[in-house]
Amino acid sequence: DDEAFMTAVFGTAPVPGLYWLSPTNGGKVTMTEPPVKVPCIFATADGRCYILESKAWAPNHIHKTFILGESWLLASDPAFDDMDKPAGAVYGYDIVDDYNLSSLFSIFPGAVRVSADGNILYDSSVIVNSSNIWWAGTGDPNFLYSTMECYALIPFSYGEPILRGAKTDYPDELTISASQGMLTVNPIPWMDQGVSQKASAVQSIAGRKFWTTPVVSALTAGPGAAVNYNPATGAAVVSLDSQMEALMDARLVDLSNAVEVADAPYIYFSLPRSRSSYIVGVREVPKVGAASSFRMGAWMIARGIQGGTTGSPVTFPALAVTLTFVPTSKAAAVDLAASAVVVTTAFAAFPSVQDNLYYMEIPVGDRIAVTSEGTLYIKIDGASDAYDKDLFRFGSILYVSA
Numbered sequence: 001d002d003e004a005f006m007t008a009v010f011g012t013a014p015v016p017g018l019y020w021l022s023p024t025n026g027g028k029v030t031m032t033e034p035p036v037k038v039p040c041i042f043a044t045a046d047g048r049c050y051i052l053e054s055k056a057w058a059p060n061h062i063h064k065t066f067i068l069g070e071s072w073l074l075a076s077d078p079a080f081d082d083m084d085k086p087a088g089a090v091y092g093y094d095i096v097d098d099y100n101l102s103s104l105f106s107i108f109p110g111a112v113r114v115s116a117d118g119n120i121l122y123d124s125s126v127i128v129n130s131s132n133i134w135w136a137g138t139g140d141p142n143f144l145y146s147t148m149e150c151y152a153l154i155p156f157s158y159g160e161p162i163l164r165g166a167k168t169d170y171p172d173e174l175t176i177s178a179s180q181g182m183l184t185v186n187p188i189p190w191m192d193q194g195v196s197q198k199a200s201a202v203q204s205i206a207g208r209k210f211w212t213t214p215v216v217s218a219l220t221a222g223p224g225a226a227v228n229y230n231p232a233t234g235a236a237v238v239s240l241d242s243q244m245e246a247l248m249d250a251r252l253v254d255l256s257n258a259v260e261v262a263d264a265p266y267i268y269f270s271l272p273r274s275r276s277s278y279i280v281g282v283r284e285v286p287k288v289g290a291a292s293s294f295r296m297g298a299w300m301i302a303r304g305i306q307g308g309t310t311g312s313p314v315t316f317p318a319l320a321v322t323l324t325f326v327p328t329s330k331a332a333a334v335d336l337a338a339s340a341v342v343v344t345t346a347f348a349a350f351p352s353v354q355d356n357l358y359y360m361e362i363p364v365g366d367r368i369a370v371t372s373e374g375t376l377y378i379k380i381d382g383a384s385d386a387y388d389k390d391l392f393r394f395g396s397i398l399y400v401s402a
Contacts, residue, residue, distance in 0.1 A: 014043040066101050068093060068114070068133070068148040072141045075134065083131035086275070091135035104152055105132070110257035110277065112152045116145040123274040130257055151260075247299060249395040250281025250378050258382065261390055268303060268390035271319070271382025278381045283396040285325065285374045295367035298323055298345075298378050300394040301359050304352030305387050313351035319389065320381040321345045321362055327374040341368055347380075357392055367399065 019029040021038035029040050042050045071094040075085055080092045095102045104111070109130035114121045125137035133150065135141040141148070252269070257277030261270040271277045285296055298321055308314035325341040327334060345366035352358060368376070376396055382389050 013047075014041075014049070016043050016045045018042050064104070064152040066098070066104075066112075066150050066152065068150060069098070070142040071097060072135060080132070084129055085131075086127045086129055086134055086136075088136040089127060089134035090137075091141055093133040093135075095132050101150070105130075110275075111255035111259060112150040113259045113261075114148065114150045116148045118147075123272070127275065128257065128259075128272075129275055245397060245399060247393070247395060247397060248283055249393055250283045252279065253282050254278075254280035261388075266392070268392055269394075271380070271389040271391070273386055273388050274384055276382065276384045278379055279391070279394075280380075281378045281394060283376045283378065285370055285376050285396070285398075294370040295399050296323075296325070296370055296376055297362055297364075297367040297397050297399060298394070299359065299361045299397050300347055300380065301357050301392040302347075302352075303390040303392055304354050304356040304358065305389075306354050308351075308353045308356075310353055313353055314387075316350050316352040316358065317383065317385055317387060317389065318349040319347045320383075321347060322377075322379040322381075323362075323366075323368055324377040324379070325368045325374055326377070327372040329372070343368055361397070370398070 015031065017031055018039060019031055019041040020034055021040050022028040022030040022034070040051070044050075072091040073079060073094050075089040075092050077092065079094065079096060083092070085092070093101075095105060110128050112128055112133070114126045114128065114133060121137075123136070125135065127134040127136050255269075255277075256279075257272070257275050258279045259270050259272060261268045269279055271279070300319075302316060305314040305316050321344075323341075323343040323345065325343075326336065327339050343366050345362040347360045347362065350358060350360065378394065378396065380391070380394060
């Protein structure tokens, strides 16, 4: 029963609650929540347990809030001589003397939004660029508000296993080949029998009866994987078939002059008006077939421009896109200058209605041929124009092509 199972797992009756995979003791679980969370088992007070099947989880960004002190200097101050001062700037924040904020700008320049007394300040008052935060409104910002804050979105990258593992109780009858995002499991032929043994082995013999068991006793596929078994050959293949033409989200790795916009319960990555900005995401590229059989494209889901209506839509401007594919080689060093494939393309402009979501892809002719496994960088640029350009999601998509 459940309690007996849990006792076997833990060596004692379990304490009710959620158990995570231990990051320090292999094969063990813990009730202490680890940084990378893989929930395994939930035990109830009445002795029942639930085995959870889920992928490893970690947030792809964290939030920071910085209090802006009364540290505004006139834009003409020599402290700003080496900075990019935007037109209309009257004051600049003394960012050099703010260790935490200057450290953030050195890694993610301009990835903040400013508020005062709880209200967001827009470009008519505050301009943020890759150098600093600038005051373009009227009055002295040192004395206008009780509290000024800036909110930062700090992205970081993490990976997910496509295949978590394979287990067999019969290693002498099994071969495993792992490469390029695939795991292929094949039984070893019984040569002395003259026939190929399929994916089973004798478990026990009682009198004239034979009981068999699969050679592959367990296959655990990660998110986005498919398990296929061929009874004719006895081979089991775990592949990425389910990701073909699926929307694969990019992991955010860089914001420059871009910000996060929270419009509860939704989160958008915004390329703000009146300043140039960009975001960069990265995605692993599996090689799932012949060199000329697959191509990788890019997509985005964007929110309609504020003020657009059904009767009077507002044009969502075209966004320049740069795709950079870097191949991976297990056999030799990769020369970035010679091997990287760079494609400059764009998401086309389209008429939009406020708060509608629109799906867009790069042109078919700009898709990158998948010649090997590797890494795809997706950079989306926002021009300095009159619109906040909010992206709901963005990433890559894999296609079969002739």
